[in-house]
Amino acid sequence: MTSTHTLRIDRIACTGHGQCAELLPELITLDEWGYPIVRHAVVPPDLRTHARNTVRACPRLAIHADPVTL
């Protein structure tokens, strides 16, 4: 069993600042209007710190990393 996190975006809170895509480009890109597309929701171990920083950096607190056990 490994424990990791899944990215989740609160779509109502999100206003398309785009910080998440800048800080976690391996997992998140932006659509043509600046809103995040989560390409890969499960956070690999080597990106755990970056994911945590991304969650903290969102000005709208719109992105979350939910703990999951795989």
Added chain:
Amino acid sequence: MNRSAAPARHEATGTARLLAAWHADGRPANLTEHLDRHGLPPGPGACLIEAVEDAGLTGRGGAGFPTGRKMRSVARQRRRAVVVANGMESEPASRKDQTLLAVAPHLVLDGAILAARAVGADRVHLCVPRTRTGQLRDLAAAIDERRSAGLDVLRISLHALPHGYVTSESTALVHWLNGGPARPLGARTATCEKGVRGRPTLVQNVETLAHLALIARHGPDWFRERGTAETPGTILVTLSGAVRRPGVLEVEPGKTIDELLQQAGGPAEPLQAVLLGGFAGTWLPVEQALGLPFTRGGLAAAGAAPGAGVVAALPRDACGLAETARILTYLAGNGAEQCGPCRFGLPAVAEDFAALAAGRGDADLLSRLRRRVGLLPGRGACGHPDGAARLAAGALTAFADDVEHHRRHGHCRRPSVLAVPRETRLKEWR
């Protein structure tokens, strides 16, 4: 299209249960007539939940969730619960709930009260759109009749909500009842645990509650005498478009789409396709659709679903792409406007689709449209963008020949057929 809410009286085929009184008398049942026909609602009991589970009743609002399971999850919460009867029927291609409330309101109210007592609720909220003033007046009178007769131990409150496509969503109802706008709240809200005033809330479609009122009287075995093992009982469906007798029918799940069309008088002219499930549903070419049973299982293999019992028939002398473009324009103008991917993505898809239907697309149109449609699902707080994506993607498949034809030859200039409301954005959400 038949604009009257009343279903055809000549459709009494013996299947009718919810609509039986209507077929017999041709007028809405008042309280006395209702009690004469159905008897008094039975006494209280949590054993109703077991009866509903045994009956296999599933929600009739479109999602088809097992009603007994939902009732249990509300009943097991510690705080006192609340019941919300959803009579909003925001799907423009559906008229079954308005019809049911018009002809058999007391079945719905019985069901709401019985459900409330079974889950330990002390209050029922009946939600209908404020634009249906006649319906509001009649429902208020029905509730008064019951109060005067001392029929119910619980209070039924009637609420007139803003009428928008997404305002019928269960979290939107809870949001409004809690003093906010009738906008969906997002996927993390478990209304069964925390809903109206933070209390466990049972939200049920009015048709589901009417079935429940009859299960309470006649039992689960009676309920299962009709329908299929997967979807027992009867269902209300709305047939529209190019059929001879459009309107609301009570049918058994398991009947094929061809049988439903025949029950609505058969096609008014040769058909090319049917739209199943509603504006957020799926187009199927008619040859593919006719033999399919109108159930979740029967339609799943074809990539479609019954939704809230909607079947719209598209004649050959119509353009599936143009109809889809009109519906997408309506959907784009009727979101809650809370989530970027939907606020921007839906109008862009609607515009691209309109250009496709008008035959004025650029070389990149189709690939751009497909890409944009692919980015809609799962990126909003509710299922609105997913529904629009389903409609658009299904249309590109079902009308693939037309796509080619429009690219080469431009607009086909066929007349509009389906009743799509004018795309007036809802201004007041409260």
